[in-house]
Amino acid sequence: xxxxxxxxxxxxxxxxxxxxxxxxxxxxxxxxxxxxxxxxxxxxxxxxxxxxxxxxxxxxxxxxxxxxxxxxxxxxxxxxxxxxxxxxxxxxxxxxxxxxxxxxx
Numbered sequence: 573x574x575x576x577x578x579x580x581x582x583x584x585x586x587x588x589x590x591x592x593x594x595x596x597x598x599x600x601x602x603x604x605x606x607x608x609x610x611x612x613x614x615x616x617x618x619x620x621x622x623x624x625x626x627x628x629x630x631x632x633x634x635x636x637x638x639x640x641x642x643x644x645x646x647x648x649x650x651x652x653x654x655x656x657x658x659x660x661x662x663x664x665x666x667x668x669x670x671x672x673x674x675x676x677x
Contacts, residue, residue: 578586
């Protein structure tokens with residue numbers, strides 16, 4: 573007989589140890605797969621957050637434009653009033669000058 577052979581009991585012990593090692597490796601793989609899924613979920617959530625922030629920025633820009641229009645409305649009304657008053661004063665002075673000139677002619 574050749575001395576390289578191992579007994580059945582040694583073989584079964586080797587198989588048992590290999591199965592235990594495979595079980596440990598499979599458990600580690602399951603943990604890694606769980607982490608990979610969590611990372612993928614986190615990546616999806618970050619993408620959703622970035623999209624929501626982009627949409628919020630667009631809304632804020634539109635609100636800023638509308639706010640600027642609302643803030644400028646009283647200014648344009650005041651400018652119109654000033655222009656009207658100055659035109660009325662100028663027309664009154666011009667009319668008075670014309671009336672005086674016509675009176676002395």
